[in-house]
Amino acid sequence: xxxxxxxxxxxxxxxxxxxxxxxxxxxxxxxxxxxxxxxxxxxxxxxxxxxxxxxxxxxxxxxxxxxxxxxxxxxxxxxxxxxxxxxxxxxxxxxxxxxxxxxxxxxxxxxxxxxxxxxxxxxxxxxxxxxxxxxxxxxxxxxxxxxxxxxxxxxxxxxxxxxxxxxxxxxxxxxxxxxxxxxxxxxxxxxxxxxxxxxxxxxxxxxxxxxxxxxxxxxxxxxxxxxxxxxxxxxxxxxxxxxxxxxxxxxxxxxxxxxxxxxxxxxxxxxxxxxxxxxxxxxxxxxxxxxxxxx
Amino acid sequence: xxxxxxxxxxxxxxxxxxxxxxxxxxxxxxxxxxxxxxxxxxxxxxxxxxxxxxxxxxxxxxxxxxxxxxxxxxxxxxxxxxxxxxxxxxxxxxxxxxxxxxxxxxxxxxxxxxxxxxxxxxxxxxxxxxxxxxxxxxxxxxxxxxxxxxxxxxxxxxxxxxxxxxxxxxxxxxxxxxxxxxxxxxxxxxxxxxxxxxxxxxxxxxxxxxxxxxxxxxxxxxxxxxxxxxxxxxxxxxxxxxxxxxxxxxxxxxxxxxxxxxxxxxxxxxxxxxxxxxxxxxxxxxxxxxxxxxxxxxxxxxxxxxxxxxxxxxxxxxxxxxxxxxxxxxxxxxxx
Numbered sequence: 001x002x003x004x005x006x007x008x009x010x011x012x013x014x015x016x017x018x019x020x021x022x023x024x025x026x027x028x029x030x031x032x033x034x035x036x037x038x039x040x041x042x043x044x045x046x047x048x049x050x051x052x053x054x055x056x057x058x059x060x061x062x063x064x065x066x067x068x069x070x071x072x073x074x075x076x077x078x079x080x081x082x083x084x085x086x087x088x089x090x091x092x093x094x095x096x097x098x099x100x101x102x103x104x105x106x107x108x109x110x111x112x113x114x115x116x117x118x119x120x121x122x123x124x125x126x127x128x129x130x131x132x133x134x135x136x137x138x139x140x141x142x143x144x145x146x147x148x149x150x151x152x153x154x155x156x157x158x159x160x161x162x163x164x165x166x167x168x169x170x171x172x173x174x175x176x177x178x179x180x181x182x183x184x185x186x187x188x189x190x191x192x193x194x195x196x197x198x199x200x201x202x203x204x205x206x207x208x209x210x211x212x213x214x215x216x217x218x219x220x221x222x223x224x225x226x227x228x229x230x231x232x233x234x235x236x237x238x239x240x241x242x243x244x245x246x247x248x249x250x251x252x253x254x255x256x257x258x259x260x261x262x263x264x265x266x267x268x269x270x271x272x273x274x275x276x277x278x279x280x281x282x283x284x285x286x287x288x289x290x291x292x293x294x295x
Numbered sequence: 296x297x298x299x300x301x302x303x304x305x306x307x308x309x310x311x312x313x314x315x316x317x318x319x320x321x322x323x324x325x326x327x328x329x330x331x332x333x334x335x336x337x338x339x340x341x342x343x344x345x346x347x348x349x350x351x352x353x354x355x356x357x358x359x360x361x362x363x364x365x366x367x368x369x370x371x372x373x374x375x376x377x378x379x380x381x382x383x384x385x386x387x388x389x390x391x392x393x394x395x396x397x398x399x400x401x402x403x404x405x406x407x408x409x410x411x412x413x414x415x416x417x418x419x420x421x422x423x424x425x426x427x428x429x430x431x432x433x434x435x436x437x438x439x440x441x442x443x444x445x446x447x448x449x450x451x452x453x454x455x456x457x458x459x460x461x462x463x464x465x466x467x468x469x470x471x472x473x474x475x476x477x478x479x480x481x482x483x484x485x486x487x488x489x490x491x492x493x494x495x496x497x498x499x500x501x502x503x504x505x506x507x508x509x510x511x512x513x514x515x516x517x518x519x520x521x522x523x524x525x526x527x528x529x530x531x532x533x534x535x536x537x538x539x540x541x542x543x544x545x546x547x548x549x550x551x552x553x554x555x556x557x558x559x560x561x562x563x564x565x566x567x568x569x570x571x572x573x574x575x576x577x578x579x580x581x582x583x584x585x586x587x588x589x590x591x592x593x594x595x596x597x598x599x600x601x602x603x604x605x606x607x608x609x610x611x612x613x614x615x616x617x618x619x620x621x622x623x624x625x626x627x628x629x630x631x
Contacts, residue, residue, distance in 0.1 A: 070470075071416065071438065071467050072416060072417040072419070072420070073416050073417060073438060073439055073440075073443050074443060074446075075417075075418070075446055077417070078417050078418055078419055081419065096414075096416075096417070096419070096420060097413075097414075097415060097419065097420035097423045097424070098417050098418070098419025098420045098423070099419070100423060101419045101420065101422055101423035101426075102419055104423070115470055117363060117390065117391070117412075117413070117414070117469055117470065117483065118392075119363030119364065119365070119391065119483060119484070120363065120364045120365070120366055120369060120391070120393055121366060122364075122369065122392075122393030122396070122397075123363075123391060123392035123393040126392045126393065126396055126427075127392070130427075138472075139472060140472045140475045140476075140481055140483070140484060141484075145366060148366040148367060149366050166472070166476070168471070168472040168473050168476050169466040169467070169470065169471040169472060169473055169527075170438075170466060170467045170470060171438065171465050171466045171467065171543075172437075172438035172439065172440070172465075172467075172625035172630075172631045173465060173543075173544070173625065173630065173631045174631065175542060175543055178542075179533065179536075179540075179542060183628075183629050183631070184628075184631040185628060185629075185631075198533055198534075199533065199534060200531040200532070200533055200542050201531060201532045201533075202510060202511040202512070202529075202531060202532075203511050203513075203514050203530065203531070203532060203539050204511045205532075206510065206511070208477075208510065208526075208531060209473075209526075209531070209542075211542065211543075216466070216473065216527075216543070218476060281479070282475070285479070286479050287475065287476065287477055287478055287479040287508055288472065288475055288476035288477075288479075289476055289477060289510075290479075
């Protein structure tokens with residue numbers, strides 16, 4: 001089992017991002033996704049900045065994948081996407097069918113991100129024929145679903161989001177700007193004020209959602225670390241940590257350590273008691289926000 | 296410009312045809328479509344009856360297969376495609392790659408419309424589906440501004456259909472997991488958003504509490520107009536606000552009547568009315584208004600915006616709209 005770090009989904013200041021990836025470079029995390037996948041209006045880092053970071057991480061021995069936008073609307077966004085796919089050095093994580101199209105046309109391998117709808121093996125095999133090297137499971141699917149789909153050994157790798165806030169939806173509307181009474185066209189990149197998104201609670205103080213610009217995330221943090229042994233046995237190749245703070249690098253690094261130290265994955269055990277701020281329901285076929293307790 | 300209307304049952308289908316629909320769309324009585332509600336939709340026998348009736352009227356009929364086949368149960372979706380082909384239906388509305396592939400290989404003459412659930416919003420995505428499966432048309436997600444629709448129409452390799460009226464999804468359709476995050480079921484996996492069995496209303500003093508799988512989505516006054524409870528239209532609290540707000544969207548409906556000339560000029564081939572879950576009376580009312588509006592425009596485009604009928608149309612549509620409030624949604628840049 002390989003540990004990966006998903007692309008940073010929040011809008012951080014350029015220096016913070018640079019510091020973050022310096023620490024990633026120094027970590028043992030072998031696979032790093034990098035790039036703006038949420039909003040093209042975020043310009044703290046330009047494409048060139050991401051490429052520099054990617055090269056720095058590559059030199060530090062990391063496998064680097066460039067993440068692309070999940071929602072592509074304007075022609076300018078599509079043009080930018082072409083530039084990304086054509087970078088000549090790194091493969092991309094396709095988060096929209098447009099990226100699949102461009103990679104397929106250029107006969108480049110790609111990773112299919114979780115925001116592309118894949119709900120059965122026949123669809124995955126089609127994408128594999130088009131160049132999909134690795135498949136990131138959509139967040140709402142379960143262990144039982146995955147078991148059935150990869151029962152017959154696939155010729156692509158399988159990655160599961162195992163830790164972090166769940167991306168649940170994308171909209172044309174920027175909810176963070178709206179909350180600040182700003183329109184999207186004059187948003188002042190106000191999402192910079194919320195390093196982990198803006199928490200929304202129900203009127204009974206139950207944390208429910210996390211508004212991250214045009215993206216809506218879960219309020220609860222997914223934690224499937226206790227499932228790593230089961231995932232390994234099933235044939236999952238990559239366990240993804242979606243970062244929301246520097247602490248996530250430490251967590252991901254600790255996972256790499258633990259996996260290396262554990263010769264037999266059966267022995268790999270993690271505390272499976274989740275607290276109220278966490279969730280794991282989707283993996284067990286329940287509501288995403290649920291906390292499934294092992295019997 | 297085609298007027299495409301919803302049919303949740305045979306009565307709605309007749310209403311739509313009677314009121315002037317050019318085409319209708321409908322689903323089978325199971326989770327092969329994203330309006331899998333009890334009492335709705337068509338058995339294979341009823342589907343045959345509906346197809347014969349619609350085609351006898353010289354109108355078109357499309358089968359909605361906009362959910363994603365579950366592992367081990369794929370055959371049910373394939374059978375639905377076989378059935379539509381056998382009945383001679385006019386098109387399939389499909390989102391899943393494997394279904395597009397199956398239909399394209401087995402029935403190359405059966406037109407494929409890419410469902411909104413496939414979330415294709417740009418030239419690259421449309422080119423992908425056109426080249427891989429020869430789709431004839433795409434239903435655009437409700438995330439594009441009018442300018443973006445125009446830009447896309449200029450370069451699109453396929454015909455464009457847009458949502459003209461009805462419930463407003465504010466997320467990129469087909470990629471929204473808010474319903475399953477709270478209930479365990481989403482349109483993609485369970486065949487509907489906010490399944491009715493998870494909805495519960497409680498009266499508490501002067502308030503009505505709306506719960507979805509026990510999660511409090513909204514608290515409203517007893518006499519307040521309410522829409523169908525979905526996560527994106529609830530009232531929530533943030534750390535920097537004390538009073539609950541509609542943080543995502545309030546209960547409103549989409550109404551693009553005022554955009555009709557723009558949509559026509561952009562070359563949109565079909566205007567879709569949402570609402571397979573609504574009553575025959577709704578279908579009748581909405582179809583009638585849109586028929587008149589389209590005919591008025593086509594008769595004399597220059598006079599459309601001054602038409603004396605406009606206020607009456609708006610009024611009639613407002614009556615059947617969620618919360619009786621309508622919006623242009625993402626078509627209008629400021630909404631975003």
